[in-house]
Amino acid sequence: MASKTVSDKAKWRRRKGSKTVYEDNDCASLAWLLNFRLDEFVNVKVPDDEQEEPKVAADSPPAAKKPPYTYPELIERALRENGELTVSAIYQWISDRFPYYKANDERWKNSVRHNLSINPHFRKGARASQGAGHLWSLAANAIDLLPLRNQFVETEKTEEVQEAQIIECPKVIVLDEAAIAAASIIPDQDLFTGNTMFLNPVSTEQVVRECGLITM
DNA sequence: ACCTGTTTATTGCTCG
């Protein structure tokens, strides 16, 4: 909070680093999605079934620790449980379960909004019935990728295979991205809860076309 | 005015 006395020049100088990752080229930007985001979800956080809240959440004492979940994970869980939520409902869900976020603190809410915006895992839906804001839902159900990632986690050796796919087979990336995008808007089943997620019925082809994923 | 959503910047941490 305090240390924000940076000159504008410094700001402009900085902004190259991590941004280029998902802006500069289509395939690479999607590769990162496959590469780390799903990996995180599968790898660490989502235990077999409903372990739900970490021990902290159950009946946590005043000095609640920060949950070992990233914001995307928290949001994802909220959305998996509820399908579609408004931003404020997501706030509610998180603060209900994690006393750490009980405080009416603008910081973590800002982070939640930030994550919703920048993370392709989340998809902005229709406007909420009343008030400002939209309904948010999970974009990629990763129905194919989750098991895939599990394997990778289990056997580290296969990491090379994974890399090879991403680097050597752009088409795979394109198709995966199409699958992800399509999965987000086609009725599908949630891997963990079994919830059916209905959104706009759009064909994979259409998604591919509209996203400009067909290059040849 | 407030809430929501987007974007940019910065910092800290992890990993190769």
Next chain:
DNA sequence: CGAGCAATAAACAGGT
């Protein structure tokens, strides 16, 4: 050590 990511902060625009 550099690159990349998560978290955080903040500015800004649009909607109600």
